[in-house]
Amino acid sequence: AQSVTQLDSHVSVSEGTPVLLRCNYSSSYSPSLFWYVQHPNKGLQLLLKYTSAATLVKGINGFEAEFKKSETSFHLTKPSAHMSDAAEYFCVVSQAAGNKLTFGGGTRVLVKP
């Protein structure tokens, strides 16, 4: 079985300050981990993915995430938030051998001017 817990349902940051979105996972297999972003009235877009290569993964739009097996975490960070980063973010786990995605509950990010 696999599951994902996003530790914050809402995060509020000021433009230009760092963003941290926390994610813990549980998986019986070597997991693949993803972060997706969902803007209002838009489809989910892949930000980045971890598939057992480098533990620090760089994604689009300046986001990166670090896989920490000992902590079963895959936190998402960005050094400087932009207004366009306001959206909902989902941490996702899948079995390495398959492609069934299990989504966390989401973190809604608000960026203040």
Place this chain on the structure above:
Amino acid sequence: EAEVAQSPRYKITEKSQAVAFWCDPISGHATLYWYRQILGQGPELLVQFQDESVVDDSQLPKDRFSAERLKGVDSTLKIQPAELGDSAMYLCASSFAGGAYEQYFGPGTRLTVT
């Protein structure tokens, strides 16, 4: 850039009525997924197709939901009869194949059951 198409984008229906959603995946993508996203939650897989065959429908409420992908290209998800609890966003995604291939999501159909 190729995208997953879904229609309609919004649907309002009365409970006990039938409703259907349509998805056209990215050309060449063999694997197609239907997800349901209840407001405030993450998406949940309803059904996965590999070409025209269902490979996972363990979370599909089969008493009222059905899905088909007759020619292995586009797909239809149907609910009959609709219930108030079916109000949600229905997302379609496709990937080149199963396994580790990236899933590309459509914009979704927002269903409201009154």
